[in-house]
Amino acid sequence: MRKPCCDKQDTNKGAWSKQEDQKLIDYIRKNGEGCWRTLPQAAGLLRCGKSCRLRWINYLRPDLKRGDFAEDEEDLIIKLHALLGNRWSLIAGRPPGRTDNEVKNYWNSHLRRKLINMGIDPNNHRLSHNFPRPRDPCTAATATSSGLNNHASPPVKSVGDNDQTSDAGSCLDDNRRALPDLNLDVAITIPQPSVDTTEEAKKHNEPKVSRELEPGPSSTLLLFG
DNA sequence: AAGTCTCGCAACCGCGACGTT
DNA sequence: CAACGTCGCGGTTGCGAGACT
Structure with a gap:
């Protein structure tokens, strides 16, 4: 225990x-x-x-939105994860009313598997030869049922994992080619107060975003949900 | 119908960041 | 500027419910 x-x-x-x-x-x-x-x-x-x-x-919290994630929320989370990596608190700031814990759980239980089934490595959002491809249902089925979930094989912490933000961002072109239905044109902006309602979030997200995601003064990133 | 397995959610823990003294 | 205390984040785990055998 x-x-x-x-x-x-x-x-x-x-x-x-x-x-x-x-x-x-x-x-x-x-x-x-x-x-x-x-x-x-x-x-x-x-x-x-x-x-x-x-x-x-x-x-x-009274402003929490509970229940199933809508499809556009899923897309948004996938895009944000491609860009930000496992920064759940930042990702959770965009779909209004979602918590980092909820987004993290949803990623680990649903979205991770969804990407795997599409033949995408959920860690870096690259097309992966180690993961089943969309047209390979046999391997896809094997992968989903044979321990690729977070219980059987918890993510191994590595230098690569920590660096997945830039890594993932660099492969967006690949993803666009592979996933025409998934709009990965994504960029980041400081959350609007109307979206990110809590003072706490404003206090913590703003400096963090600008500090971590803006390599230079000209790299203002805009996120379109 | 009973036992076992799998999955998803809620909660806990460790650690780094940040603020204060 | 170092030491200390608090907060917040991300990873991980435990448990209950449903699926499966």
């Missing part, structure tokens, strides 16, 4: 009860987000601050 995330013996773990949810909602409605370290005690919750923050962001 896991080691506890914090040393406190008297903190609850695992699934949240309705009462806990309500306490957290009530407290944040009254006092706003932030100061997660002290929030649990102030709200009367036997949870660590991290757990409260995660629960609020991923589940309780």
Whole structure:
């Protein structure tokens, strides 16, 4: 089993009860987000601050859009992943009302496999000889059912993985040729306030985007959803 | 019908980034 | 400028539900 995330013996773990949810909602409605370290005690919750923050962001926030991803959302996520790699918080900033955790889970459980079935390496969005091609249903079936999911073969961390952003971006031409139905003409801009509604997101995404994705002053990237 | 397997979601953990002192 | 504390992100895991045998 896991080691506890914090040393406190008297903190609850695992699934949240309705009462806990309500306490957290009530407290944040009254006092706003932030100061997660002290929030649990102030709200009367036997949870660590991290757990409260995660629960609020991923589940309780009122502006969350739950349910199935639309096709245009899928496309957008694929495009953004090609451009950004596993920067889920940045990717989640674009489809409104989605969380990084939700996008990450959806990628790992659906989109990854979808790309694999299309013959695309989901790690770098290149056409891959190691992955089944669209016209090869036998290998496609084998790949999807034989451990290419995140459970059987968790992603191995490597230098290449960390560098996949530029790598993936450099292969967009290949993808266009291979996937005429998938518009990969994508670029990035700082999220609009109307899309990225939270102050928190603005605070953190803006500098991050400009710092990480703008190699030079002229490289302002515009994202069309 | 019962047992086993697979999948997806929610939650946890470690670590790096950032702010404060 | 180093030390410390907090926050946020990404990777990973556990568990329940549904599919399969």
